[in-house]
Amino acid sequence: DAGVIQSPRHEVTEMGQEVTLRCKPISGHDYLFWYRQTMMRGLELLIYFNNNVPIDDSGMPEDRFSAKMPNASFSTLKIQPSEPRDSAVYFCASSYGRVWQETQYFGPGTRLLVL
Amino acid sequence: GQQLNQSPQSMFIQEGEDVSMNCTSSSIFNTWLWYKQDPGEGPVLLIALYKAGELTSNGRLTAQFGITRKDSFLNISASIPSDVGIYFCAGLGNTGKLIFGQGTTLQVKP
Numbered sequence: 490d491a492g493v494i495q496s497p498r499h500e501v502t503e504m505g506q507e508v509t510l511r512c513k514p515i516s517g518h519d520y521l522f523w524y525r526q527t528m529m530r531g532l533e534l535l536i537y538f539n540n541n542v543p544i545d546d547s548g549m550p551e552d553r554f555s556a557k558m559p560n561a562s563f564s565t566l567k568i569q570p571s572e573p574r575d576s577a578v579y580f581c582a583s584s585y586g587r588v589w590q591e592t593q594y595f596g597p598g599t600r601l602l603v604l
Numbered sequence: 605g606q607q608l609n610q611s612p613q614s615m616f617i618q619e620g621e622d623v624s625m626n627c628t629s630s631s632i633f634n635t636w637l638w639y640k641q642d643p644g645e646g647p648v649l650l651i652a653l654y655k656a657g658e659l660t661s662n663g664r665l666t667a668q669f670g671i672t673r674k675d676s677f678l679n680i681s682a683s684i685p686s687d688v689g690i691y692f693c694a695g696l697g698n699t700g701k702l703i704f705g706q707g708t709t710l711q712v713k714p
Contacts, residue, residue, distance in 0.1 A: 493646075531692075531704050531705070531706045531707060532647070532692060532694075532704040532707075533704070534701065534702045534704075545700065545701065547701060548701065580646045580647075582646065589635050589637075589696050589702065592649045592652075593649060595645075595646025595647050595648070596646055597644070597645060597646060598644075598645070598646055
């Protein structure tokens with residue numbers, strides 16, 4: 490298996506633009522997680538899905554952020570409108586089985602820079 | 605809200621030395637996880653702990669779930685250059701939300 494796939498790997502955009510980050514989890518995994526990592530705030534869990542259904546979105550910073558999982562093999566994290574403080578590395582991870590008892594496999598991340 | 609204090613923030617050691625890092629909190633956690641992140645990559649789970657007092661090893665790594673459920677430590681024995689990276693603790697408490705420590709950056713001098 491190719492592991493968790495994220496695209497794009499790098500994104501540079503201007504403030505106010507819409508940003509869409511994409512994730513393909515490992516085939517067969519039933520949990521998908523979105524994380525954000527910054528120097529100031531460290532690693533934060535934004536939202537996670539189980540069988541394509543959002544379970545906990547309490548980490549989503551504000552209404553400008555939205556995440557969807559239309560099917561088992563694809564998820565998006567959208568920021569609209571983007572702001573400079575959204576600059577971060579966004580990771581997607583997937584796992585199978587018990588949510589916090591099983592290993593989460595992280596993708597390589599999307600490095601977002603909002604100017 | 606729940607917070608984790610991870611220390612030290614960074615370490616610079618000689619190859620072959622043992623390393624110890626820990627995470628503490630004023631809140632109780634039900635699960636402790638330890639991750640390692642290499643530059644430009646996502647975190648990789650090293651060890652997971654589920655019971656107070658639990659001591660678990662993974663090769664040269666050993667981690668313990670504190671008896672008070674408010675702390676955890678990670679030890680690395682006989683460090684090697686490939687141990688370089690950032691180590692994160694993460695705790696799962698009654699809120700059901702996974703909280704991460706700020707990370708410990710480890711550098712190993714050959």
